[in-house]
Amino acid sequence: MTELAKAWLNGQPVAPARAAAAAASLLAASRSAVLAGLGTDVAGARASVALARAIGASIDHMDAEAVFANLEVMRRAGWIVTTPLQTRARADVVLLVGDGLLEAWPDMAARLALSEAPRVTGGGRQVVHLCPGAELAESTATPRVMATPGPAIHVLPTVAAGKLVLPTLAALRAIVAGRNTSLDEAAAASLRNLAATLTAARFGVIVWSSATLDTLAVEMLCGLIDDLNRTTRFAGLPLAPANGAEAVTQTLTWTTGFPPRTGFAAPAPQHDPWRFDAGRLIASGEADAAVWISAFSPKPPDWEPTIALVPAGTAFPTPPQVVFEVGCPGRDHDAMLFDPALGGIAFAAASTPSATASVAGVLAAITEALPPC
Amino acid sequence: MLTRLTGGRIVDPSNGRDDIGDLWLRDGRIVARPDGAQADETHDVTGCVVMAGGIDIHTHVAGTNVNTARLLLPELRAATAAESVPITETIGRLYAAMGYTMVVEPAISPHVAPQAHLELADIPLIDTAILAVLGNDDYLLRLMAANEGGAAVADYAARVLSGSRAIGIKAINPGAAAAFKSNMRSFGLDDAVPNSDITSRAIINTLQAATETLGLPHPLHLHCSNLGMPGNAETALATMDAAGDTRLHIAHLQFYAYGKEGKRGFSSAAPRLAEAVNAKRNITADIGQVMFGQTVTISSDVLRQFNARGSARPRKSVIIDGDGNGGGIVPYRYRKTDFFNAVQWAAGLELFLLINDPWRVFFTTDHPNGAPFTAYPDLLALLMDRSVRAQHMETLPREAMEVTTLASITREYTLPEIAIMTRAAPARLLGLADRGHLGTGARADVAVYRTQPDIAAMFRDAALVLKDGVPIIRDGVPVARPFGRGVTVRPEFDTAINRGLSDFYERVYGVSHAAFDVPGAEVLGRSQAFEAVPCRT
Ligand SMILES: [Zn+2]
Numbered sequence: 001m002t003e004l005a006k007a008w009l010n011g012q013p014v015a016p017a018r019a020a021a022a023a024a025s026l027l028a029a030s031r032s033a034v035l036a037g038l039g040t041d042v043a044g045a046r047a048s049v050a051l052a053r054a055i056g057a058s059i060d061h062m063d064a065e066a067v068f069a070n071l072e073v074m075r076r077a078g079w080i081v082t083t084p085l086q087t088r089a090r091a092d093v094v095l096l097v098g099d100g101l102l103e104a105w106p107d108m109a110a111r112l113a114l115s116e117a118p119r120v121t122g123g124g125r126q127v128v129h130l131c132p133g134a135e136l137a138e139s140t141a142t143p144r145v146m147a148t149p150g151p152a153i154h155v156l157p158t159v160a161a162g163k164l165v166l167p168t169l170a171a172l173r174a175i176v177a178g179r180n181t182s183l184d185e186a187a188a189a190s191l192r193n194l195a196a197t198l199t200a201a202r203f204g205v206i207v208w209s210s211a212t213l214d215t216l217a218v219e220m221l222c223g224l225i226d227d228l229n230r231t232t233r234f235a236g237l238p239l240a241p242a243n244g245a246e247a248v249t250q251t252l253t254w255t256t257g258f259p260p261r262t263g264f265a266a267p268a269p270q271h272d273p274w275r276f277d278a279g280r281l282i283a284s285g286e287a288d289a290a291v292w293i294s295a296f297s298p299k300p301p302d303w304e305p306t307i308a309l310v311p312a313g314t315a316f317p318t319p320p321q322v323v324f325e326v327g328c329p330g331r332d333h334d335a336m337l338f339d340p341a342l343g344g345i346a347f348a349a350a351s352t353p354s355a356t357a358s359v360a361g362v363l364a365a366i367t368e369a370l371p372p373c
Numbered sequence: 374m375l376t377r378l379t380g381g382r383i384v385d386p387s388n389g390r391d392d393i394g395d396l397w398l399r400d401g402r403i404v405a406r407p408d409g410a411q412a413d414e415t416h417d418v419t420g421c422v423v424m425a426g427g428i429d430i431h432t433h434v435a436g437t438n439v440n441t442a443r444l445l446l447p448e449l450r451a452a453t454a455a456e457s458v459p460i461t462e463t464i465g466r467l468y469a470a471m472g473y474t475m476v477v478e479p480a481i482s483p484h485v486a487p488q489a490h491l492e493l494a495d496i497p498l499i500d501t502a503i504l505a506v507l508g509n510d511d512y513l514l515r516l517m518a519a520n521e522g523g524a525a526v527a528d529y530a531a532r533v534l535s536g537s538r539a540i541g542i543k544a545i546n547p548g549a550a551a552a553f554k555s556n557m558r559s560f561g562l563d564d565a566v567p568n569s570d571i572t573s574r575a576i577i578n579t580l581q582a583a584t585e586t587l588g589l590p591h592p593l594h595l596h597c598s599n600l601g602m603p604g605n606a607e608t609a610l611a612t613m614d615a616a617g618d619t620r621l622h623i624a625h626l627q628f629y630a631y632g633k634e635g636k637r638g639f640s641s642a643a644p645r646l647a648e649a650v651n652a653k654r655n656i657t658a659d660i661g662q663v664m665f666g667q668t669v670t671i672s673s674d675v676l677r678q679f680n681a682r683g684s685a686r687p688r689k690s691v692i693i694d695g696d697g698n699g700g701g702i703v704p705y706r707y708r709k710t711d712f713f714n715a716v717q718w719a720a721g722l723e724l725f726l727l728i729n730d731p732w733r734v735f736f737t738t739d740h741p742n743g744a745p746f747t748a749y750p751d752l753l754a755l756l757m758d759r760s761v762r763a764q765h766m767e768t769l770p771r772e773a774m775e776v777t778t779l780a781s782i783t784r785e786y787t788l789p790e791i792a793i794m795t796r797a798a799p800a801r802l803l804g805l806a807d808r809g810h811l812g813t814g815a816r817a818d819v820a821v822y823r824t825q826p827d828i829a830a831m832f833r834d835a836a837l838v839l840k841d842g843v844p845i846i847r848d849g850v851p852v853a854r855p856f857g858r859g860v861t862v863r864p865e866f867d868t869a870i871n872r873g874l875s876d877f878y879e880r881v882y883g884v885s886h887a888a889f890d891v892p893g894a895e896v897l898g899r900s901q902a903f904e905a906v907p908c909r910t
Binding site: 082202203 | 435439447460461462492511553556568689690693702880884888891898
């Protein structure tokens with residue numbers, strides 16, 4: 001940690017080393033601690049694992065629900081996916097599904113060049129947004145799917161009763177597979193047009209955000225992609241959850257074998273999405289100390305952390321006993337981060353370098369200050 | 374610090390040495406016996422065999438495909454997948470325990486090189502390197518379609534090697550991944566990528582030429598087309614012919630050693646392939662031996678993996694239409710009772726035993742595709758003791774053994790041959806002048822094995838392993854936890870290639886080509902700088 005790092009103990013500013021020592025003794029005295037939030041970069045994820053191992057804590061990520069909406073499908077049945085670059089360069093049909101796409105990736109339309117033709121394969125590109133929500137409020141009331149290539153995104157609202165996404169996706173999959181649906185004729189007709197577009201695609205891509213779709217919807221989409229691959233090529237492009245979840249999940253996986261919601265109390269790490277849900281551990285009182293790590297967002301959790309690593313401006317209803325101010329990865333300091341435009345982990349040089357501490361630096365200082373066991 | 378290993382049998386084929394004697398190490402290097410000097414540390418290795426540290430040229434230990442396999446198979450961790458897709462810490466520990474001090478991850482698409490290097494940086498104890506995969510990437514195909522010429526391809530390949538910090542070039546079913554995106558479901562040596570006249574053969578020759586132009590120490594490393602298919606020995610033979618007189622390394626040759634003989638239309642064609650390798654001095658091959666048990670296949674041959682989805686056990690798989698190759702993760706169980714698996718097992722052993730030059734055949738299971746690398750000690754026992762082979766053959770389907778020649782082969786590998794195949798030859802193939810041998814000036818990466826009747830036990834838990842002169846393993850257990858180096862090549866190239874690349878990436882992908890570059894060692898979390906292997910001049 002640099003000299004300029006800022007830290008507070010019981011609301012009073014203190015030297016960072018003193019705060020690290022206080023955090024270490026709180027954690028050493030705890031029976032069962034949890035590292036939560038985990039909004040950080042690869043280095044921060046590595047340091048989180050090191051600290052969790054040292055004190056037998058468990059690890060969770062604040063967007064774990066979105067991680068598991070995808071991961072539960074992938075590890076139960078597998079999937080076929082592609083990258084943003086291949087989507088941009090090759091996809092002649094792009095099917096956007098559900099809400100929250102632009103929240104998950106504000107630059108999505110420009111980065112995927114949705115209004116342009118695919119450059120590698122040539123020809124046109126059709127883009128359909130199925131079951132959109134508020135982000136496309138200007139959407140046409142009349143659902144339509146244009147048969148000719150064009151720059152616009154064609155919007156197809158939920159057609160099933162109750163405006164539910166899952167029955168709409170189930171009906172679409174049934175139609176693509178040549179099965180009957182329980183939809184009325186008008187609703188079925190619009191989906192039949194879409195099904196024809198999908199089956200005529202040469203390299204189609206389905207884009208979704210698991211922050212807004214649940215596991216059942218993701219499973220339905222992956223099943224649809226499987227079905228389409230019997231005759232043509234189709235792949236999914238699941239948008240990464242927020243707060244660095246993708247790079248953190250990858251890092252935890254190569255270092256521990258498991259995604260978030262993993263515990264280190266036993267000699268071998270244990271993974272259980274229910275048991276190691278930080279919110280549950282804290283609400284039930286099973287965890288008696290909680291570290292909140294959130295380098296990307298000043299939004300506090302809805303529970304009271306013991307120790308927090310947060311950006312300036314984070315306002316807690318009740319201040320944690322120890323607070324460290326941390327910088328934003330890729331802005332205040334160099335970082336390895338998942339980049340949605342690249343579709344992978346890449347180097348992000350600090351855009352406005354500052355002396356603010358990194359999550360990795362603070363966690364290493366806490367780990368170092370732990371009493372020898 | 375002067376260290377002496379005394380009383381061991383020193384097996385160092387590069388320097389023509391096989392005798393009982395002393396080995397002296399100082400400051401991380403092998404030194405000549407110093408006159409009158411006293412060792413600061415002496416290890417009595419009487420009754421042991423002393424070799425250079427092992428080098429694995431082809432093992433899938435890092436990158437997005439490997440990590441996807443970890444995510445896909447949490448339930449297998451309690452059984453064997455902890456070995457099929459171990460975490461970084463375990464990879465280093467298990468390799469070092471077997472006396473290995475360097476491994477090469479052979480299948481990293483340049484766009485995912487940063488993650489691969491982050492994973493490798495977390496592997497303790499051993500040195501690591503990657504091969505960068507080309508041959509299905511849009512930019513190479515564009516250069517070839519536009520007849521931009523060999524110099525442009527070489528400059529591009531050099532730019533990729535430098536950006537991805539790789540030690541060599543790999544091609545994986547070249548053209549097939551691009552063709553699969555256009556819905557081709559099979560792709561052979563003379564098939565063309567759709568909307569072009571670019572064949573797999575042409576891509577292979579183009580990348581071979583780039584490798585030679587740049588003077589890369591490692592030849593083009595090739596995963597051929599038609600992997601796993603009955604009769605695909607013809608593909609491997611045609612590919613060896615296609616190589617001309619230029620160097621070519623064929624990966625996991627066992628997976629191409631199949632004929633169509635016998636009642637079930639599947640047989641071993643290993644003798645024919647071995648004969649061809651023996652006759653062609655420009656060809657090297659690693660085997661990709663199959664061993665029985667649960668594993669997971671991790672391959673950037675996305676077309677093959679897509680077609681293999683039906684064989685997934687457990688029944689799930691991941692297919693990635695990635696940039697360049699992408700890949701597929703298909704869990705699989707090799708069963709002793711399965712006719713096809715038994716033929717595969719036998720064909721791999723036939724290749725090992727019938728290729729007569731240990732400098733040109735490399736010891737791999739294509740971890741974890743044929744078996745996890747933890748099966749190496751058992752495989753060494755099969756190669757060094759024909760009675761162990763005979764015992765195994767008795768437990769396998771007789772009709773499978775009837776379509777191979779394995780039972781008729783009496784050869785047993787000697788210790789010097791093992792030292793060549795697992796140390797000296799890999800170092801030479803990768804251009805690592807100071808590894809793979811125990812001559813003066815070599816890096817003090819040393820493995821000591823206690824001689825015993827159980828060959829597998831001997832090689833599973835090394836008695837002593839030193840990395841850069843420091844003891845890291847005793848009796849199979851880590852006694853220190855230093856981190857090794859990343860090893861790369863840095864061929865020179867005309868930076869004018871950056872203009873074309875930059876324009877193509879901005880226009881086609883909307884991102885900078887430099888965004889995928891692997892940062893320096895410190896950013897990756899490495900404690901030591903990358904080591905560059907010189908190119909041939
Ligand atoms: Zn391989």
